[in-house]
Amino acid sequence: MNVDIGNALASVASPGVSRASLERLDEQVADAHERIEAGMANAEHGYEALNVPDRTDPDEIRAAVEPVADADALITVGIGGSSLGAATITNALDSDTETVFLDNVDPEWVSRHLERLPLADTAINVVSRSGTTAETLANFLVVREAVESAGVDWTERTIVTTGEAGPLRDLANRHDLPSLPVPDGVPGRFSALSAVGLVAAAVCGHDLEALLEGAAAEAETLSGSLFDCPAYAYGATSYALDQRGAGVNAMMPYAESLETAAEWFAQLWAESLGKDDLGQTPVRALGVTDQHSQLQLYRAGPRDKLVTFVTAREGEDRPIPGTDVDDLAYLGDATLGDLLEAEFEATEASLAAAGRPNVRVELERVDEYELGGLLYGMEAACVLAGELYGVNTFEQPAVEWAKKATRGLLGGGEFEEAAAVAEKTELRIER
Numbered sequence: 434m435n436v437d438i439g440n441a442l443a444s445v446a447s448p449g450v451s452r453a454s455l456e457r458l459d460e461q462v463a464d465a466h467e468r469i470e471a472g473m474a475n476a477e478h479g480y481e482a483l484n485v486p487d488r489t490d491p492d493e494i495r496a497a498v499e500p501v502a503d504a505d506a507l508i509t510v511g512i513g514g515s516s517l518g519a520a521t522i523t524n525a526l527d528s529d530t531e532t533v534f535l536d537n538v539d540p541e542w543v544s545r546h547l548e549r550l551p552l553a554d555t556a557i558n559v560v561s562r563s564g565t566t567a568e569t570l571a572n573f574l575v576v577r578e579a580v581e582s583a584g585v586d587w588t589e590r591t592i593v594t595t596g597e598a599g600p601l602r603d604l605a606n607r608h609d610l611p612s613l614p615v616p617d618g619v620p621g622r623f624s625a626l627s628a629v630g631l632v633a634a635a636v637c638g639h640d641l642e643a644l645l646e647g648a649a650a651e652a653e654t655l656s657g658s659l660f661d662c663p664a665y666a667y668g669a670t671s672y673a674l675d676q677r678g679a680g681v682n683a684m685m686p687y688a689e690s691l692e693t694a695a696e697w698f699a700q701l702w703a704e705s706l707g708k709d710d711l712g713q714t715p716v717r718a719l720g721v722t723d724q725h726s727q728l729q730l731y732r733a734g735p736r737d738k739l740v741t742f743v744t745a746r747e748g749e750d751r752p753i754p755g756t757d758v759d760d761l762a763y764l765g766d767a768t769l770g771d772l773l774e775a776e777f778e779a780t781e782a783s784l785a786a787a788g789r790p791n792v793r794v795e796l797e798r799v800d801e802y803e804l805g806g807l808l809y810g811m812e813a814a815c816v817l818a819g820e821l822y823g824v825n826t827f828e829q830p831a832v833e834w835a836k837k838a839t840r841g842l843l844g845g846g847e848f849e850e851a852a853a854v855a856e857k858t859e860l861r862i863e864r
């Protein structure tokens with residue numbers, strides 16, 4: 434990926450970061466890079482995530498999915514980091530295999546999918562690093578029962594990706610299911626380029642080598658200066674803008690296929706950096722659609738936002754048919770791609786003209802290689818930002834509280850968090 438931070442400079446935007454400040458920040462980037470390199474070299478928890486492209490074996494993943502390679506549909510049961518990476522890849526790329534991601538326990542929605550899908554020709558991809566996540570295990574039990582009721586042997590259609598030990602690992606062993614490990618030391622939100630994200634990609638027939646090569650090429654750019662490394666340029670600029678008041682980071686891909694990438698980014702940024710009263714709030718937007726809903730706020734609302742555009746330089750195009758309506762004639766000389774690009778450039782310029790900081794992340798096109806680069810690049814940007822904030826990027830203790838409370842409420846043990854639910858302060862206004 435390439436990154437253009439010109440519209441984040443103080444000469445353009447407020448908040449903005451001056452060239453001189455960036456140069457000072459670059460000294461901290463050099464120190465952070467040293468720390469990151471050492472963490473990678475020693476396979477330390479979290480830093481190991483940046484070694485994933487080197488450590489992932491595409492043959493092992495393809496062998497595990499071989500029994501379901503002919504599936505017409507794929508249900509991935511997982512949540513957060515065990516779903517969003519795979520969804521980012523498969524939603525971005527074209528495939529004949531329909532993909533469904535059960536990352537919610539809304540019963541009506543789950544049932545609707547199960548009633549609609551051709552269960553006899555559907556593969557099931559269960560993913561949980563811990564193997565204990567209630568939503569994932571509950572959904573898996575529901576899917577398994579539905580598949581059994583359809584007269585299908587679920588053990589022949591299921592692939593498990595999980596940690597070395599835990600209830601899901603036990604289940605995979607008991608039924609002799611094809612299973613893959615979640616690499617050690619790699620938190621879920623950093624695991625898209627391991628089996629966690631690549632099983633779904635393999636079932637859909639995507640090029641795993643290209644995904645990993647794109648990521649490896651991005652890894653090659655990691656260096657001690659933000660001016661030489663697009664990922665660090667993005668991480669450092671986002672951090673610097675947050676320090677100057679841009680506490681919101683709205684990611685706005687100009688490609689429908691990249692909408693899920695903004696969701697994946699939101700988890701990465703929020704769970705990794707949101708701690709110790711610090712962190713930048715990720716917001717999901719989509720170009721051009723959200724020009725007609727959120728742009729007003731981004732251009733004229735509080736000066737607390739960085740807008741991150743993600744664009745692809747080339748892609749499939751489609752001409753706009755001509756018309757004899759005079760006022761619409763200009764459209765007939767263009768393509769949908771021309772319109773998309775013109776709208777992107779106009780939006781970017783409109784934010785800059787209003788002094789609102791924005792950064793452009795450019796891909797050549799939306800394919801496996803470029804996606805691998807984007808996923809890896811944003812992960813590296815996040816790790817760098819975590820170093821600059823001085824937070825523990827790789828933990829998410831605040832998420833655990835609600836997990837314990839939920840478990841307690843369902844009778845899964847004694848948790849003081851569950852008791853706190855009953856203590857809610859009320860001020861009800863009723864009709």
Ligand SMILES: O=P(O)(O)OC[C@H]1O[C@H](O)[C@H](O)[C@@H](O)[C@@H]1O
Binds near residue numbers: 513561564704832
């Ligand atoms: O992969 P799992 O162990 O099932 O975890 C799934 C997700 O749930 C947790 O609550 C964490 O906050 C996420 O970081 C994680 O990606």
